[in-house]
Amino acid sequence: MSILVLAEHHDGQLAGATAHVVAAARAIQQDSGGDIDVLVAGENVGAIADAAARLDGVSRVRVADAAVYAHQLAEPLGELLVALADDYGHVLAAATTTGKNVMPRLAALKDVAQLSEIIAVESADTFQRPIYAGNAIATVQSDDALKVITVRATAFDAVAETGSASVEAVDTVVDNALSSFVGEELAASDRPELGAAKVVISGGRGMGSGDNFKLLDGIADKLGAAIGASRAAVDAGFVPNDMQVGQTGKIVAPELYIAVGISGAIQHLAGMKDSKVIVAINKDEEAPIFQVADYGLVADLFEALPELESKL
Template sequence: MSILLVAEHDNSELKVDTLKAVNAASKIGGDITVLVAGLNCSGVADEASKIDGVSKVLLADNAAYEHSLAENLGALVVDLASDYSHILAPATTTGKNFMPRVAALLDVEQISDIISVEGSDTFTRPIYAGNAIATVQSEYAKKVITIRTSAFDKAALTGSAEVVSIGSEQNAGLSSFVSQELTESERPELTAASVVISGGRGMQNGENFKLLDGIADKLGAAVGASRAAVDAGFVPNDMQVGQTGKIVAPDLYIAVGISGAIQHLAGMKDSKVIVAINKDAEAPIFQVADYGLVADLFEALPELETSI
């Protein structure tokens, strides 16, 4: 068996999702090759070469890959695919974007969002917002898989693989990058944070999310939101934790003013410790919380900030 894993990065830094995906890959077994495709990203390739369990890093440094456009990145991966039995990527918005293209072009059904490896062809994945876990087996010679990284620990950075540059340029000419607006934050990313504090509809407006900021700063936490809060326009969608937003599993998850709809629980119920603060004692969030506080959040949050 031989695995090709497509790294998640922003051309300057390797994302932690890649380290977690390598850990998932090592459970499948076989040689692991990491592909770093981007522009001016040799530093990322060097970093990837240090991941434990990686035997080779392929570096495709070309303007065609700078913004991970699915048409170009997909074509590159398909071009490399013949040497590998498994093609893997983290189930980030980048992985979700280009991997199904790879699968379709290889005439393979993709297995999305795996949370465990049961064998080289058998995996588990959540369905129905995590209300059921399916064990699935692929009968294809080649497996195309995305990995739910919150379900796996990070691989260590003690290795030293060789980095090989590949000259490939796949420019499909179908799409072009126009602009991006990335959220600037000093805080850790939601999917990488060990503490997450999220607000829901109970926050009443976007301004009130500032009540979470002080606590987040003290705990080194990322700030998230429920779909209801995003829907209501309080905060941007990149803060959404849930079935169709980000999936997180931090050491501590604090849900504030969140009722606990199944769509939200799907994104956070694998957190190690869950705290719920809600004034409605009947809110379903209390059924998954390790510690529940029935209180008015506008009183509880300032008190919490001063007492930690």
């Protein structure tokens, strides 16, 4: 059976995550055989389809180009996937807010379980996925005829872009009377989004106040980093909840994570310990954060931060 990958795209561009999901599809293909197709659904998505056709390992790009698929609302996109799924043994999407929104609809309508956010492929029916915010790794096996899967993109290396798949139109156009798009407000900040940033710098209760979070700005600017916070800093009212990194906030896994004035509570560690390199700056040398940090600096953050900014 073949494998279908739902392409992720924004603003007329194929999102980088898709190349990582195709890599996961290739790992499945090694066991299951079959072709890899990519579905591009949206409105005026010709250029995106061409970009998807260049991804290595893809045989065919299927393009559903219609107004009803604009903004990739879950209801019509789910129905489209249901209409196409019978040709496939696996349907994959990135574990992004788009993939997470639509894939469970496909699974439910096909009466199969979904495997969320896989990080490794053991075989065509067995996968690893983090549970308890990454504090345990589950190996799960699905006997369903159709496997509906979301993929943690950072766990798979992107495929190269030297392919030349065929591009075919999909005629299926569904109705959608249930939901409509009203508007979008994308972060205007030059800073990357927490979940996608290569560098994250977070402050904890040790920052002392919301104003002091400005000390992180200059460093974030220099490193192109997103700014996060521990739950303690959020609960203390320093910063809004959407900055929270941790089990009850955002789960991040950047190349570099800098924890400033964060003691390292379990719930925070759960949200950042898959980062490639962790730096901790804390004046308490007994702080548990140092047990997971690659580089620990025992220092007063109010002295260390300005110095760090000046030396980057």
